[in-house]
Amino acid sequence: MFATTTSPTDLLPVPVLEDYDVSPVTGFVPHDQPLSRLPQAYFQPWEETMDQLNHLIDSRQLRAKVDQWPVLDVAQLTTLRERQRAYVVLGFIAHSYIWGSGLDVSQHIPESLAVPWVAVSDILDIAPVLTYASNDLWNWKLKDPKGPFELENLETLATMTGTKDEDWFDIISVAIEIAAGPAFKALIDAIHAVREDNIRTVIENLHLAHVHLDKVSKLLPRMFENCNPAVFYWKIRKYLAGSEGTANLGLFNGLQYNGVNNNNNNNNNNNNERRYYMGATAGQSSVFPALDYFFGVTHHDLDNQSGHRSAPNALLLKMRAFMPAPHRAFLDHLAQTANLRPYVLSKTVNDPEGQDVKELISIYDACVHCIKLFRDNHIQIVTRYILTQAKRGPPEGWEDYRVKVEDQPFAVAKAEEKAKEVEEGAGMKGTGGSDLMPFLKGNRDETNAAKIVTPIKK
Numbered sequence: 001m002f003a004t005t006t007s008p009t010d011l012l013p014v015p016v017l018e019d020y021d022v023s024p025v026t027g028f029v030p031h032d033q034p035l036s037r038l039p040q041a042y043f044q045p046w047e048e049t050m051d052q053l054n055h056l057i058d059s060r061q062l063r064a065k066v067d068q069w070p071v072l073d074v075a076q077l078t079t080l081r082e083r084q085r086a087y088v089v090l091g092f093i094a095h096s097y098i099w100g101s102g103l104d105v106s107q108h109i110p111e112s113l114a115v116p117w118v119a120v121s122d123i124l125d126i127a128p129v130l131t132y133a134s135n136d137l138w139n140w141k142l143k144d145p146k147g148p149f150e151l152e153n154l155e156t157l158a159t160m161t162g163t164k165d166e167d168w169f170d171i172i173s174v175a176i177e178i179a180a181g182p183a184f185k186a187l188i189d190a191i192h193a194v195r196e197d198n199i200r201t202v203i204e205n206l207h208l209a210h211v212h213l214d215k216v217s218k219l220l221p222r223m224f225e226n227c228n229p230a231v232f233y234w235k236i237r238k239y240l241a242g243s244e245g246t247a248n249l250g251l252f253n254g255l256q257y258n259g260v261n262n263n264n265n266n267n268n269n270n271n272n273e274r275r276y277y278m279g280a281t282a283g284q285s286s287v288f289p290a291l292d293y294f295f296g297v298t299h300h301d302l303d304n305q306s307g308h309r310s311a312p313n314a315l316l317l318k319m320r321a322f323m324p325a326p327h328r329a330f331l332d333h334l335a336q337t338a339n340l341r342p343y344v345l346s347k348t349v350n351d352p353e354g355q356d357v358k359e360l361i362s363i364y365d366a367c368v369h370c371i372k373l374f375r376d377n378h379i380q381i382v383t384r385y386i387l388t389q390a391k392r393g394p395p396e397g398w399e400d401y402r403v404k405v406e407d408q409p410f411a412v413a414k415a416e417e418k419a420k421e422v423e424e425g426a427g428m429k430g431t432g433g434s435d436l437m438p439f440l441k442g443n444r445d446e447t448n449a450a451k452i453v454t455p456i457k458k
């Protein structure tokens with residue numbers, strides 16, 4: 001023990017990655033790879049629709065096709081990977097149905113889609129909306145199944161636009177997830193070593209983690225190689241939108257899930273429940289909250305009046321509800337057992353001149369710096385892929401890719417309000433409804449502030 005008394009973080013067992021469907025090799029993405037289709041012929045209507053998804057969207061036939069589906073029973077799904085595949089398929093088809101290609105926005109999804117989607121989501125304990133899990137974690141394959149888990153050997157199972165840009169947009173996230181995987185193994189080993197007060201083993205594991213975190217920080221700028229910012233903003237992004245705060249996109253009052261009534265109130269005869277969920281965003285990745293816990297980085301909301309940051313960051317917490325349930329549980333366990341930062345701080349106080357302690361601080365700060373670099377790069381990405389695009393407007397001939405809301409007076413007022421905000425460079429909202437730049441810069445600065453040696457000022 002590094003302290004004379006047992007600390008609360010020592011009372012619980014250290015998390016075991018595999019208990020939470022986390023792989024020591026590929027992290028939060030399944031090491032055995034997601035299923036590329038459901039094996040049961042029974043689910044043929046879903047898989048057939050997936051096979052032709054891009055064509056059905058472009059030819060505006062998707063809605064008619066889905067409206068004719070039978071209502072299939074998800075009890076026929078028997079394994080976790082089958083349920084995850086069903087969740088991916090229904091999420092892709094639902095968001096294509098709602099936002100698809102130049103048509104008016106659908107305010108509902110039909111029973112054939114809503115009932116199994118809600119049912120399989122309930123079993124998986126995740127929201128029935130397109131999430132980072134459906135779009136990224138469970139939507140990839142290895143091009144060469146015997147090849148390495150690396151960016152060049154990864155591709156998506158499905159996209160909505162059929163563009164290489166969307167494939168790359170998703171696959172960069174998968175590559176980042178995989179790059180972080182081995183870091184988690186090393187960091188869990190570091191938690192054990194802290195409990196044994198074995199400083200050399202802590203240092204070795206931090207060096208190991210650093211190799212992988214360095215890869216994580218360098219992958220994000222590769223987004224520019226194959227994902228054109230205008231294609232992302234005008235063609236891809238609308239499909240990621242959820243049903244909360246989306247009135248300005250034409251989804252005025254949540255989304256109606258036909259045939260769904262999970263409300264136990266017997267007086268409620270409404271079988272077409274309206275629901276409100278945030279859309280898919282990589283902010284729902286468990287990688288960064290896990291790293292924040294390992295290194296003791298904390299995030300707070302900015303109080304606009306006092307300028308202070310005090311309450312825990314509400315949006316980051318809200319993202320948790322959209323992560324796979326085992327990953328949420330992993331984060332909760334980690335929150336109670338992470339011990340690295342108090343250990344490094346105690347060594348800094350007790351033996352500031354020790355060679356091992358100096359090395360410990362240096363490698364701890366180098367790891368934190370990788371997370372900070374990731375957040376720096378992410379701010380640049382958001383600037384190029386969202387803020388700049390919103391200011392420029394659609395390229396010539398792309399006006400049709402706007403979601404059609406022009407004929408709705410309320411939407412016009414909203415759009416004008418939004419245009420004013422963009423012009424003023426403020427108030428831009430993320431997919432999750434965040435005030436973008438203050439949120440992202442705050443997270444970056446709080447990461448930098450976690451360094452032990454005087455944080456480099458940005």
Ligand code: HEM
Nearest residue numbers: 172173176281282283285288382385430431432433434443
């Ligand atoms: C074109 C690429 C990307 C864009 C435009 C983008 C945009 C955004 C936006 C708008 C947010 C604010 C939350 C929201 O309201 O959605 C956000 C948050 C976040 N994004 Fe991205 N993102 C991109 C790629 C990625 C990738 C590849 C990752 C990593 C896998 C990532 C990780 C995060 C994280 C961790 C947050 C939460 C904020 C934080 O922890 O600092 N993003 N992103």
